[in-house]
Amino acid sequence: MARSPCCDDSGLKKGPWTPEEDQKLIEYIQKHGHGSWRALPRLAGLNRCGKSCRLRWTNYLRPDIRRGKFSDEEEQIIINLHSVLGNKWSAIANQLPGRTDNEIKNYWNTHIRKKLLQMGIDPVTHRPRTDLNLLANLPQFLAVANLNNLMGSWDNSLRLQAEAAQLARSQLFQNLLQANMNTPTPPNSNPFNLLRSASFQGQNFAEHAGSNAQLEGLLSNLLGPGPDDHHTHHMPSTTSTNLGIQEPSNVNDYNQILDSSVYLGGFGSTLCDSNGSSISDQNLISSSYDISALDIIPPLVSVDPKMEAKSTPSTSTTFDAWGELNLDCEPTNYWGDMIDQSSSGAWPLISS
């Protein structure tokens, strides 16, 4: 299809707008509306192309534009919507009155993206980063955590711990999934059995995790009690029912479990409202891992509220998206256990 010749004309002014040009554009549109953007510059006495006028109006001069810093709430909305919509900036902007797609796009690229990367979250997939570079850097990553710990910087070290743990957990799931996809899955295979029997291939992490026994301890914390009783022990019975998560019987189901686990905080987590009550499925997931439900679920990794409580406000905003959806309101808290154990030396992510 032919491209618009709108801006091909030479002699038209480009670059920053002057106050006089702004005034002309505002006055014209207030009087006549924008009508045809192509015709507008001529009618308004502007030596600009229509496209430039449209951009200037929609991104800057429109009276309903809300300027200034993005609030935490807006930031959360952007992150949530981006996890569902991707780089559909205009669609995201539609949910944020007064904000333009351009503004949101810029804010994403300059602030949110970096913040997510720093937290070990892939800004594209909204999942914990599992790229090889990150895994390769895990020893340094943990060394920094140790250093910060020694220096009394609890905020950073705890966050780094959680990120490392999240990374390991995600890697575990991915390895498991890969292994599972390479071999036929028995009809009644249990994901918890699979997880328990899975070999962990993240060598860098494994080295840091120490002995197999220690790794086993980590797995126990990640997975909760044994495969046959997970519904009655650490794994709250409400989790599987409320979230519509059932034990998968095939690879596709398992894949969905994987997706769900990332978004919902993983096995062993449950979702609760601010009163500590479990949230019913109609509030969270319609059924069968309906992906559309993600538009109301913050696409965030599970983080121990204890850790968040120790975090600085500036870095905790992403996790605030859970807001009323407090994870792990049950006494059993996998991330908390893991961090507690690591702090006490049972699991040497941090050497005290």
Next chain:
DNA sequence: AACCCGCCCAACCGCGTGCCA
């Protein structure tokens, strides 16, 4: 004080798509 460098964001570029003759 001068220079450098990285960040931020307004504006541009080019493609996709809908509409209409």
Next chain:
DNA sequence: TTGGCACGCGGTTGGGCGGGT
């Protein structure tokens, strides 16, 4: 059905600015 026009959108650019050296 086809081709041209207009608009919207997402990616990219580059100038201004502030902090660091």
